[in-house]
Amino acid sequence: MKTMFSKTLIATALISLVAGTSAAQDSPKPAATPKVELNELEKKFQNSMKNAVFVGRWCLTKDGKMGESKKERYTINNAQKVTDKSWVISARMQWGEKDITVPIPISLLWAGDTPVITLDKLWIPGAGTYSARVMVYDDTYAGTWSGPSYGGLLNGVITHPKKKE
DSSP: OHHHHHHHHHHHHHHHHHTTOOOOTTOSSOOOOOOOOOOHHHHHHHHHTTTEEEEEEEEEEETTEEOOOEEEEEEEEEEEEOSSSEEEEEEEEEETTEEEEEEEEEEEEEETTEEEEEEEEEEETTTEEEEEEEEEETTEEEEEEEOSSOEEEEEEEEEOOOOOO
16 A cells, blocks of 8 residues: 555656646755645545445447446545646556556546546556546446547446445
């Protein structure tokens, strides 16, 4: 977990730099991480992503046809807002023979009061380059995704397993 925390901090710092929130270069002190305010909907989203497990199905789509459904599982450790629309999600992704944990920079857009996780041509180490739109509503998710020469659909439920004490 310490490595994941470090990767998340690095990703957050990189996004902050791109967004123009870095400190002046001549300052000898480390830049303070700017505090990003959350509105009520963002707080609800952030809380719903703490130790959330997305369990569902995905399928390929090609030539207007849906392929066979396959199981998927994503464990979201947390979600942190970086700028107005930029967030970093710390996620463990499991599908097929793959099992990786990565910080994923996303854009979080809203359809009214419903969050839509948005990726645009994002390279995910060990997985490839993807774009996606995933809507989160109550304890469910549904969306579409695409890679360089393929795409698909996904959907499922979101659970919050109780911690063992």
